[in-house]
Amino acid sequence: MNNELKPTGITADRRNRRMTIQWNDGHTSVYSFTLLREACPCAECRGGHENMGVDPGPEIYSRPERDDPGTRMQAVEPVGAYGLTIAWEDGHHYGIYNWGFLRRLCPCPDCQPGR
Secondary structure (H helix, E strand, O other), X not given: OOOOOOEEEEEEEOOOOEEEEXXXXXXXXXXXXXXXXXXXXXXXXXXXXXXXXXXXXXXXXHOOOOOOHHHOEEEEEEEOOOEEEEEEOOOOOOOEEEHHHHHHHOOOOOOOOOO
């Protein structure tokens, strides 16, 4: 994957509970809010600092959709020029989703073959 990969547009649709990212290579990624929360890269969600930086396994894509305070997005904000952070309705707001992580997390068949 290109190290210069960056979003050209980000849309959070609270009604349909989806975040869409258009990438500078022409790809579009659509993430459910549940997937984003389940994949939260913070130390608390990952079970400690030693587990940070490891991408979630394929089982994350088969988890059922949830609609609870933990998966209701309040805000999404940029973090420097390298990622974003999401504030959830349950008060959680610790994960920094960098661009590379988000692209690897893309649930589409091109990015997750065999799903």
